[in-house]
Amino acid sequence: MTDYQIRKAINGGELIRLKRGWIAAPDAEEALKYAARNALTITCVSQATRLGLWVREPDPRHFAVPRPGREVRAEGNRVHYCRAVEARPKFALEDTVANVLATVAHCQPKEEAIAVWDSALNKRLVVRGYLESLPLSKRAQQVLAGTSQFADSGLETYFRVRMRWLRVPIRTQTWLIGKRVDFLMGERLVVQIDGSTHVGPQRDADNAHDAALASAGYTVLRFGYTQIIHEWPAVQEAVMRAINAGCHNRR
Structure with a gap:
């Protein structure tokens, strides 16, 4: 657009001027307009959400200060203000995936951070080898060490992370009787984690697979969102009862 066209669009209400060098549509995303006005970059769980990554609960908007030494009112x-692990393009309003993950590692509880990193790996927005090559902080390295690219949701991440203390082998996304199962504990204990897709035909197919597994000698435990997020002690108790009963061992 020419300067004349831009001025005409602004005068006609088709565009708004945010600051020198920045214009936007009136209905543009508020986070982008705020970032442009304040020379900030959308990062952490805010950008993770925009990328479609697993975020348990949206926080207040998160921004990075791209230029060291600046003080910004949070409002x-x-x-x-943490150091970027890869260079941000000048004037970028959205942070890179690697910088988002590095910031999440410092901002969020470790379990929540691993879930976001798992989601990025699962969606193939980044590969593990590249993350390992970056100058990650010790905290981010610890988060990376706990990740898996096979978690289809944060619920699966939470289960895997919370049950790591058990001295029972836990395999993820293992094929059994024609379909993948979320977790195989030992040789015979199957744990399935249900998300929002466990309705209608999907639920019927899952129930049929559960029946086939049971007929083949597997014990199947199935948990949903509310149980994993709000009733974890009951979930852990159910798993422990099954293990104490030897359900994970080959009969």
């Missing part, structure tokens, strides 16, 4: 937002 109800969360502002991050």
